[in-house]
Amino acid sequence: xxxxxxxxxxxxxxxxxxxxxxxxxxxxxxxxxxxxxxxxxxxxxxxxxxxxxxxxxxxxxxxxxxxxxxxxxxxxxxxxxxxxxxxxxxxxxxxxxxxxxxxxxxxxxxxxxxxxxxxxxxxxxxxxxxxxxxxxxxxxxxxxxxxxxxxxxxxxxxxxxxxxxxxxxxxxxxxxxx
Numbered sequence: 001x002x003x004x005x006x007x008x009x010x011x012x013x014x015x016x017x018x019x020x021x022x023x024x025x026x027x028x029x030x031x032x033x034x035x036x037x038x039x040x041x042x043x044x045x046x047x048x049x050x051x052x053x054x055x056x057x058x059x060x061x062x063x064x065x066x067x068x069x070x071x072x073x074x075x076x077x078x079x080x081x082x083x084x085x086x087x088x089x090x091x092x093x094x095x096x097x098x099x100x101x102x103x104x105x106x107x108x109x110x111x112x113x114x115x116x117x118x119x120x121x122x123x124x125x126x127x128x129x130x131x132x133x134x135x136x137x138x139x140x141x142x143x144x145x146x147x148x149x150x151x152x153x154x155x156x157x158x159x160x161x162x163x164x165x166x167x168x169x170x171x172x173x174x175x176x177x178x
Contacts, residue, residue, distance in 0.1 A: 054167035
């Protein structure tokens with residue numbers, strides 16, 4: 001692999017885009033519970049898609065980890081791109097669903113209710129917090145700043161993986177109440 005010089009000018013532009021995208025996503029997620037867009041289309045088919053996209057992102061992240069641990073940088077890169085695409089598609093369909101469909105409430109009781117809400121709360125909070133860091137970590141690698149990328153990825157990766165895994169778990173726990 002040919003090592004190129006860090007592209008700091010591109011990094012600055014991509015960082016700005018990362019912050020704008022993150023702020024826009026947080027704004028949309030904040031609005032989607034308050035604003036409902038009337039439609040004749042039933043988007044009830046989307047929750048299993050959300051879970052599948054999150055699960056695919058998690059699988060790609062695990063493959064990416066395997067590949068980077070084994071020095072297969074190009075395969076690692078491809079898996080990260082795939083994880084980003086799956087996460088992006090998830091986000092688009094999730095926002096569409098929640099802008100058009102009333103929320104489903106968990107109906108379980110006892111310890112499972114506590115487990116569900118713990119997983120849901122940590123999933124939502126970490127998803128909100130981790131998005132800009134995922135984008136910034138990606139930017140570090142994309143702009144040839146591999147040491148900085150690696151330093152960020154050590155803590156961003158497990159949080160992104162946690163979010164990608166807990167999403168499908170929350171869906172499966174909520175599924176009987178749809």
